[in-house]
Amino acid sequence: MNKTAYTSSVPAVEQAIRIILCLAQDESTMTLTEISKKTGIQKSKAYAILNTLQHLGLVQRKLETKQYSLGPTLVYLGRKASEILSYKEITGPYLKQIATLTRSTTIFGLIEEPYLFVVAKEEGDENFSLSIKLGKRYPLTFGAHGKVILSFLPEQERERILSSQEVYLHGLPQNFDKERFRKEVEECLRKGYGVDIGTFHPKVNAIASPIFGEGRGLVGSLFVVGLFPESAVDTFGSKIRDAAMEISTALGADGIPMNFMRKE
Structure with missing residues (x-):
């Protein structure tokens, strides 16, 4: 039986960073569907990651439009x-x-x-x-x-x-x-x-x-x-x-x- 090759990367962390980089591109705000499409991350998983990032202040979500953008914590990190x-x-x-x-x-x-x-x-x-x-x-x-x-x-x-x-x-x-x-x-x-x-x-x-x-x-x-x-x-x-x-x-x-x- 073939064993899965060991990798030191953590998929969830990699996906979270991909979402942040996606939001850092030209568009100032994006919907969940747009983020999922651009990153190739399944919508349900992208939604869970976005919720975590929002809790940490790394992204923010507008209630009226349900669009996401970069959060204030990134200003501090920058x-x-x-x-x-x-x-x-x-x-x-x-x-x-x-x-x-x-x-x-x-x-x-x-x-x-x-x-x-x-x-x-x-x-x-x-x-x-x-x-x-x-x-x-x-x-x-x-x-x-x-x-x-x-x-x-x-x-x-x-x-x-x-x-x-x-x-x-x-x-x-x-x-x-x-x-x-x-x-x-x-x-x-x-x-x-x-x-x-x-x-x-x-x-x-x-x-x-x-x-x-x-x-x-x-x-x-x-x-x-x-x-x-x-x-x-x-x-x-x-x-x-x-x-x-x-x-x-x-x-x-x-x-x-x-x-x-x-x-x-």
Whole structure:
């Protein structure tokens, strides 16, 4: 007996995307019959998919005409996609510069609470590479980037996040030391970067600086992960901080808090 070939695609998802792309073409609105005819999807199945898409705001239906059109959620998704492309274009040269300097994996992560999403990265050493894929997400309470992001948030916001998530700033949640973190916050604010030395792997260290966007909003972090020695932290940290400040300025940050820090 012949076995059906395995495929990683999900028919219902593929059909939903085909419907959205169909509605994105020249016609501003379409009836169920028109959608079914153009996509080749059976009317009953197309109706069920449209109901789901409507519930999520990806399509909308006019009661008077029973016609469908693209929904408001796509405006949000389009804006987020545009922002990410803009971030990658702006941060790209800085990531390459820092990756070359440190011979380490250099990453720009975007905050989307409760996570930090990797949206751009650059490898600095062909002999050492971390398996960090674009789109990978980390808790905001994780490692060097977590320390620096939390440090530059208002205290009330910082405490809210710490109380609502498991904290991986010092490894496993049970290892979190509040007094140690208080001192790390002071150091992050003074130096403009946070550090993790071998917490998650004895030979792997990390340095992170905050990235600000339009106004003074904290939008993400520039961070480096690699095999560099602890003795290089201050030298690399100041370069990463300076690059983060330049990126923040390019993103329209106004009155960057890091401008008030005393440079080492």
